[in-house]
Amino acid sequence: MRWIRFFHEVGLKDVPLVGGKNASLGEMIRELSPLGVKVPGGFATTSEAYWYFLTANGLKEAIAQELKDLDPDDPILLARASRRLRNLILKGEYPEDLEEEIRQAYRTLSQEAGEEALPVAVRSSATAEDLPTASFAGQQESYLYVQGEEDLLLHVKRAMASLFTARAISYRAHMGFDHLKVALSVGVQRMVRADTATSGVIFTLDPDTGHRGFVYITAIYGLGENIVQGRVGPDAYYVHKETLKAGYRALVHKKLGPKELTLAFDPREGRLRNRPTPPYLRNQFALSEDEALLLADWSLKIEEHYSGKRGAPTPMDIEWAKDGPTGELFILQARPETVHSQKTPVLRIHRLLERGEVLAEGLAVGEAIATGRARVLKDPKEMDRFQEGEVLVTETTNPDWEPIMKRAAAIVTERGGRTSHAAIVARELGVPAVVGAVGATRLIPEGEEVTVSCAEGEVGRVYRGALAFEVEEVRPETLPRTRTRILVNVGTPEEALRVSLLPTDGVGLLRMEFVFASHVRIHPLALTRFETLPEKVRRQVEELTEAYPDKRAYFVDTLAQGIGLIAAAFYPRPVLLRFSDFKTNEYARLIGGHLFEPKEENPMLGWRGASRYYHPDYKEGFLLEVAAVKKVREEMGLKNLMVMVPFCRTPEEGARVLEVMAEGGLRRGEEGLEVYVMAEIPSNVLEAEAFAELFDGFSIGSNDLTQLALGLDRDSERVARLFDERRETVKALCAMLIEKAHAKGKKVGICGQAPSDYPEFAAFLVAKGIDSLSLNPDALLRTVKKVAEIEAALDSGA
Template identity: 50%
Template structure:
């Protein structure tokens, strides 16, 4: 027997990957404060001896050979081998060694028949390039010597589950060169548990920790039977004193929890040691971790990752004694990708939205729905269909390989369905809640994971584009090339682009899709007289004693997540620029917005921020930015004011911002202004004395210079930012701004769509050009060509 504190990660040949890793954490990371439940491991040699003394080596080899020859099926092979092993017996010395170790564990914990987790640990698992996680079995809440011995036998047998046999063959591991150790570990009676990754498992972004959690034991998350809470923390700011960089807190439905069976009067249909119960309404609405616990787990993840030198996949649990790590292994999907090519998917059309859930991957798939509840019906599943089921477990893998896409009712981004889909490179949407009830057999659908963390299922077979971007082919430019970002969900997809930051983030998209409530309705609920609207707002803000905090909290995390994608490079956040008719579309908006004949030229942008109708709400926006910059630590955020008509307006807005805690120049805060009104150009010298930079809004500037409604179909041929009048305005503001030490950028498609426009901007000396991410590569090429031409022309004139 080996006690965990005696083991190091180099002991994988003797006790397998899982046990060696637990020993590494206990023996090497104890001083860091990481808590790991104690335990011991049987040796891999004991497993080999067990097979030998029970004369099982030859029969197992023969069964595997017959399977390879097609004489016997995979299922029958696994069943026969497992039966041979479970019918075997330990020698008296082996029984005594395991029993004596278990009894010593009871003495150390001062508990008779202490509850333990008995886990399989193979000698070829938890390697940096091959994780056998989930291939073998674990048994929870095991008590007493007899149960421990029986669980050890069951773990031995699980080395030959169907999924384990297939996985070894795929990875090129000879079956009988892989041995199995058994870990017997103190069982923590979990109030909550979950899994944690030290990178974003969807795109490989290395600077975040992803934490998933649910009530009870963690098996419900791994098996995908619940949709867990999800948390995200930005790692580089964790070590800054006083910063709390939690950039996502997404509640899950958490409808079930697994608990010790001994605490209840029901029996679990699986092994009698645990029972699955429905959660209470209070448990479903509450998050399983406090902010302090989220940050503590994230710090542990950073410590473990740093110690192992690679991205890590960890399991955690908590009880009334605090938090514990119970497993740690290398992450083996995203961290192993070395490709320099980004593949972007884009739907070319839309149809009826049927479902949403957590997306796995970034691809799009089309096909016919195939509803199935039994993994052993794989032979009935047509190649290329969309698998729709409640959840999956390791027995589903052969069937999942045949699917073009996968949709489940339950589960989160770390459920079995998500993990396997990621590894198989099959797009999946998990945790839809009711896919099996909403979709029908044979129904044609489109599954899209191209929009970020939220995946959509659409009616019918939709067409889509696939774009391959070779990162090595993107040229470097003297002009700073930035990207536009509207929503936090998909922003990490673009972390590998060599962007100079984010040139435009529109917070109104976050307000409309994530917050959904008019901020004045949160400040003055008494003015919302529609009972149905009040009820919806009450449901959304549940858990917030002060409803406006709901707005501040969600906006701060959305902005923080976008800022995290580029930190420490600049991220320019434009304050809300809805028109009054768009504000009316928010929940409760009808009670606070006046009807305007021409909202495009009405109460929008800067004029709204100091107006009595919205001033209080603007301060909420400012407080969200303060939270993201100062509490989370994203001091790379630059605030931008849109549609500022006069310098007097600028002064008023800056005063309101300062009242709300956003004072230009304090804590390094820069404030930019949109240049989209002729007055911004004509009085550029005066605006430059009030702001740190300009961002040209070419659409509104073109509209107001040429006197054309930008939405007019009849005048569309005349609406062109390349018109000489518009270009004169752009050239003028760049010249004047530079005279006053202000930077000037532009956001829009024109530089990537029109080479001559990119050339014009470069010739004017613009500081930055911000493009949509899917146009980034093309835009960089156009800008690089324009810079080369400018250099040649300049040299020629000299």
Template identity: 50%
Template sequence: MSSGETPSKPSTDGTCLVHDFEDGRRSDISIVGGKNASLGEMICALKTEGVAVPPGVATTAQCYWQFRDWPNEEKDAIILAYHWLSVEVGVEDLGVAVRSSATAEDLSDASFAGQQETFLNVSGEQALLNACRRCYASLFTDRAISYRQTRGFDHLEVALSVGVQQMVRSDLSGSGVMFSIDTESGCDKIILINAAWGLGENVVQGAVNPDEYQVFKPFLNKPGVVPIIEKRLGGKEKKMVYSKGESSTRNVPTSKAERSVLVLNDLDILQLARWACTIERHYGCPMDMEWAKDGMTNQLFIVQARPETVHSVRKVGTFQEYSINTKGKTLTTGCSVGDAAVAGRVCMIQSPTDIDAFIEGSILVTETTDPDWVPIMRKAMAIVTDHGGRTSHAAIVSRELGITAIVGTGNATYVLHTGQDITVSCVEGETGYVYDGIANITSKTIDVSKLPRTSTEVMLNLADPSAANRWWRLPCDGIGLARMEFVVSNHIRIHPMALVHHDLIKDEAVKRVINQFTADYKDKSRYFVDKLALGLARLCAVAYPKPAIIRLSDFKTNEYANLIGGAQYEPKEENPMIGWRGASRYYSSDYKDGFALECKAIKRLREELGFTNAVVMVPFCRTVEEAVKVQNELAKNGLKRGEDGLQIYVMCEIPSNVILAHEFAKHFDGFSIGSNDLTQLTLGIDRDSGELAALFSEQDEAVKWMIAKAISRAREAGRKIGLCGQAPSNDPSFASFLVKCGIDSISVSPSSFLAVKRNVAKAEDGIEQGFTTVS
């Protein structure tokens, strides 16, 4: 090109060697490969909908087939296209990302994740040509050949396109990966975003533990709502930045300040989430996307989008349920990948060059994986890594290969050793557990499409927000019992009064621990409100738009005392089971400031996060006078019964609740029978007593009489009544008794749902055949 000559836009005729992204479509996979075809599709079709994609050009398959001797025609076409792109952007020798795009990749059943090379911050003609040459060569590395063999692709039929795309200055900000569904459960209401500082390769390759955000899709366009239901701070131990010299990028350690804060603010998270919905809607399938934020302009970009390749090909209506028995002690934990469990022997490998040392069928333990590891990963029973998040290379490839994995443990290579027998469990939610020894693992296939319909609602008892998504496919009628205590004890861990009156804590060691937990909060009590609201949101999200009945805190004093800072605020009781618990705490001067935090969390849950399906339930309400006092405290804290559709239920777990059901009904919208406590107090048996265990039975005639009376009296008062105790879960046939009593709903553990649902259907069919109900 002569000096001063303006380069022309790459042509689009059938023999052209380079395409402008803007002229590409997703149907052009055979011409420019899956990645580049998708980028062209988004620039062309989604620009008007606000989705920002950096401009670029792509070499064609024709260019690849002519490549063997690097003819001048190809070189010139690439150089001219590069100069044209530089002029378009307005930067001489534009810094670009050079990415491989195979004609068989980014398909709905094969992602080819990371199989070919990517080069970042490439600038200048010679550097660009070198990067293109290395991209072509990467089509025939061991890892790429191995992957094609696994997926059944002919090596000589796959061509490669090279994408040359303007670099986003995420080295000055952050970048990451995003999925339009939950990666583990396939829940289509959730958007998952991972983020780390610097260029995105560290997140993709799993070299860092990233931040994680979850967004509830149905509320994204709901005015006044911020539906971010999870913000999890990652370690983000290093970041990739620009470099001078031979290597165009390098990794540097992140600062303490960078590690202690989230990469994205709420506006960024919501912007990316809306783009994910737009892209998913346009492509008509769940999507896997990469994004980057420019640190100079603060603008967000989508730099890659491809179909999600795991849940999109699963059989609808079925899932596999695993359970673990006789497990050993916990050795380490991390992010779970998949929803299975396996047991086997460790084989620790430090480098993919040690492939000959790996014993096929072993559990691979290593620091991290990249595409070079695929030949070893294919031979592994399970995979455990020190680094990486749920969108890392190890996670994506493990899902695609159907291998159970735990990533981001931080210490697996330190605490495990070759030859050790372990169990790898991903069946307990988003946290994966490595247990010592070989546990007993059982599994069964669940086909929810064959479940009968019932008039009696069958709901779920849930407590752990991180495990809630795995049950989204169950056709339940909502959550009948969401246990707040789990969120407080496992996610918050601090006594609410120790946060409200932080300055009054006497134990300096306790104060230091609290300061560490709440370092980002000037108002320590806000930590409790935020954590509780987000934890409850993840439970409500599974049920939405069906109700999620949230039981207010029901710790006993000894349990409250075990929370950080709790010993200072809790009395020692001889019998905490029937002591200062439930409703009696909420209006007490010794706890009502702590109860106010629970109320603020639920208010935020309903108003800011949008989960108006949340129903409040008061536990252990002994008297009608207590009911009035609790309602007053709720109203003082912004939770007034009937306002904005708020319903307030009461637990029916004390004989007085049954005896005065008509009076309690004047103050509550519904009842939920707690069969454990009702049995305990009807029979006068401490439910935790080993000596009296044989006498403790919800099937006792006195207990059944109380339950039947509670149901009939609630219905007479025009109030809904359900049961959320353990009885139907332990003995699904107990559901038949409840149906015959005319109960509105039964709430059970997820593992009992199918059996209870079938028993309810049988009981309802029996009533239709002429059985009489219990009076």
């Protein structure tokens, strides 16, 4: 055939002939199908066919004239030119031989599938797309469930006309492409019946931070258009690349999305329809863990192949679908990711300097902060109301919104997830976006100044008023290297990916109770003793755990996923997890907690830390914590996870905790497991030699050590003014511990607040030879510089 190529006949070298999307499909069918990657077959009209069609209808000159001197930033003129050009193409007639080749190729495809008229997807593929610097994603149209020769011919023509949508014209102009040097190849691909199953998008990096250690998978029910257009919030899965390659079940984190709508073909109406997803499906994950791991494996094969072809690491943006009738998974397309792969490694840390009234919350996209006047729009046709630097607030976006989005200081949408259109464009533009902010168009006042903050972890917030914020910028290679290991404190899984990109040696403190509170939310004993709970509490527990017949498994899985994401983000650097250190009043706030916790006059000095772990009234809860750590290390393969025992009053108590850990399958020294003890009680210092016989090292908890050294309750506001880690008493205890531990060959770090707050305290510890400082992320950059200065002064004898 002259004007047609079947996918198996083309590869990456054929981008000028069949466009990036179709060339990529052919490349995968030829090179990756033997490795198990499944790609549905099909054919493409060539770029030569496109030029042939234009020439036969005398359209080249008309296109050139229409686009001559067109201002791509004038939305009115752009829309008029787009409408006229598309109409010209749609009114054009196929040359007889081109039409016959399209019909013949479709018949062949149908016969191979054993169908009279095969349902197909018609996808646009520009000859300049899927380049390392420009994806052209979403600029042209695709059409799903096209069936029959006449329907196909109509939609091939529509796809060619979509080269001149307003958004496509604008995109080419801004990216510097000559309109008359970009052709349109149309891909015709066997339809994967995801409308009766599931579909989604995959990135072989974290799409928000650019962290390259993960395959990030999203999944919904029905056809994937709902994800791309941001109409639904998908399920999300993180698979860790290195441990997956090593053969572990490396699904380290998954999060249930609302999946509000299902797009499917309605045979009665002969068209696609969106319907509400039934509640029982919304409360289930759309992908099984085995399916997520299989897709991740395929994605790694795709990434490795394209990286080899391009001679450089090439993160990929991939679409996938599951066929309802057969249950098979397929890759629908793959293209290079074009946002993070183009960024220079500069660390920009945004910090809010004040707080205000929260108007709306959703998922944070990016890590920036912006202020501007809120403009609530229902339709992109209202673009004349939108001024440069305003905050776009709308229900959802699609490519028609892009001229407005390019002028926005920030974007807020009521619907969508991290791979929605709004999220992808926001990353390309480098502006913060809050997606899935339910009720935003109603809650955010039109015309009022607002602050959009995506610098507070996973949750993005829209505040009333223009709040003050600062931006710190630094190139990692300019930071000095220090002998003292610089670690970071991490509170929640949501901040781990961003923080892990900072130049640190690992995590010196991960608080298990933070993961408890944000993810598990249920008291461990309410799960181990579920059958004994009062009816009201049972219902509360059941709401969160209905997918788990064994309630213990809910705790282990949920906790392991929270910890696992953090350990994977920093892999292979060490991550030191502190077992739970809630006080009794804090445990009591968890669901069901009030049934199991005693009331104490002073919980700060009561039943906390190590004393709980071996006690018959909590031991079974601690064994669940141990099981979660065991799952992260052994099933996920994250051997960089180490553990720490808090508030251990005596060496004998430490020995009992180690015995319970061993009972649960965690043994110090086995498969490299290191176990540390917090040094936060004077007894930890005064009996340091005995503690050193049991543990691999110490981590100073300066808050509690100061409290107990000075004899004050840090929760009491009446004595708060006396709380100061810089007192000579506290410094003497720290110096003594460092000396005793080093004499026993054990390491000492500090994970308390003091080095982050007081550079002079950090200087004192470095001078005494402490092995590591674990800092809050916002104090990292300034403290690293200070430590380097101190070490240089010590080396010079100053």
